[in-house]
Amino acid sequence: MEAFAYRPCVGIMLLNSEGLVFVGRRKSRRSPDVIDAEHEWQMPQGGIDEGEAPYRAALRELREETGVRSVSFLAESPDWLSYDLPGDITKKTWKGRFRGQTQKWFALRFTGQESEINILSPEGHKPEFDAWRWERMERLPELIVPFKRKVYESVCTRFSSYAGA
Structure with a gap:
């Protein structure tokens, strides 16, 4: 199936x-x-359920992947950003139904204590991360797999005003 x-x-x-x-x-x-150890870091992301509003999906995915609930809204990307999966990955991922992802991005400020972050058993879901850290925004594109890099560069450009204290 194509x-x-x-x-x-x-x-x-x-x-x-x-x-x-x-x-x-x-x-x-x-x-x-995940193609190598240099590119296994990413920001939280995930699918939108049928009938779910993107912002609600963002809050749900953040909770499911990190346990974080204490956030305030900063910004939403004005457009959807898309990437294509490499051909060999397309067949293995999502049973070949999608050639990539189109994403609506949100910038959120974490307002809780770091003890709230729970990647090992977040909200009773299967963990997606085994480690986490805080990183400078300008470093994000070099940490992600190359086929997602343009999306990360766009996200960083759109949300650059929130970098730094």
Whole structure:
């Protein structure tokens, strides 16, 4: 079956009070979109359920992947950002139904205590990350797999005013 569409998703840039961004290290090193140790870090992201508003999906995905609930809204990307999966990954991911993802991105300020962050058993879901850290925004594009890099560059440009304290 030929991949034909983009999977609708959200992405979350979670910033702390110093303007650093949450990144998680992908738990599954065998996941098709983890190609090497240098590119296994990413911001939270995930699919939008049928009938779900993108912002609600962003809050849900953040909670499911990090346990974080204490946030305030900063910004929403004005447009959807898309990327194509490399051909060999397309067949392995989402049963080949999608050729990539189209994402609506949100910048959120983390307003809680770091003890709220729980990547090991977030909201009773299967963990997606096995480590996390706060990172400078300008470093994000070099941490992500190359086929997602343009999206990360766009997100960083759109949300650059929130970097730093």
